[in-house]
Amino acid sequence: MTPSQYNICVKQYADGVYRFIMKNLRNSDEAQNIVQNTFEKLWVKREEVNFEKAKSYIFTIAYRNMIDVIRASKRISNIEDYHENVMSASITEYSGIKTAIEKIVNKLPEKQKSVLMLRDYEGYDYKAISEITGMTEAQVKINIFRARQFIKEKIGSINTLL
Template structure:
């Protein structure tokens, strides 16, 4: 990967990586650090990373850092922040708000899988490469996460 291609990666993937990191860590400050660090690692490894593999590489680094970061800080902090600040924003639809809350019900790995699937449209195989899981594990974890999200949506709908 050349310098020009690296800069193109920054322009193309920085926003997506930031959104992913933001949802994974639940904290914008941490997400910025994750993005900064991910691109720094990409720059250091640019000789080994082909341009078409740059995006999965970035998400792989960001995924690992987000998981580590989340595990260090603890789940409660993420939940509190998500519930208090990030979930209720003007202009957001009810469904979106409920989904944001539903995400907090997932563990960090399941949340990352759903984000990689829905935000980036990765296949099971690609997610497996990013996360280091097997294809079948990804499928099982994702389905389990979907059921949790669906159950939460249905329960909220029933309450409302």
């Protein structure tokens, strides 16, 4: 990849990476750091990275970096905590369907949230997501399926109560 192609990558993908990390971590400073680190790594490795595969490379680096940050800050809740959080999510705090969906998405386990975002925000297919996350294609699909089912059920329950 040439320096010019690197600059094109910055212009084309920096927003997408930032959005992906920001939506996952909900921390602007950490998201900015990860984007910065990701592109620094891309710059260092630019001669080894094929321009056509740069987007996938960028998201892979950013995703791994994000997982490290999450682990370091112990943000990954265990399953019990996760279910507790979900169950205790108050229906009354939802105002508007978009806000409600956002809050429900934030309750998803990290893996489900990440694959769903890569799928919907970036339009990646299962194979590309599996390359970025290190999951198998089947795992990617099942995680997206579970994420959608979870969101659907939660919205359904809100609708029923309202």
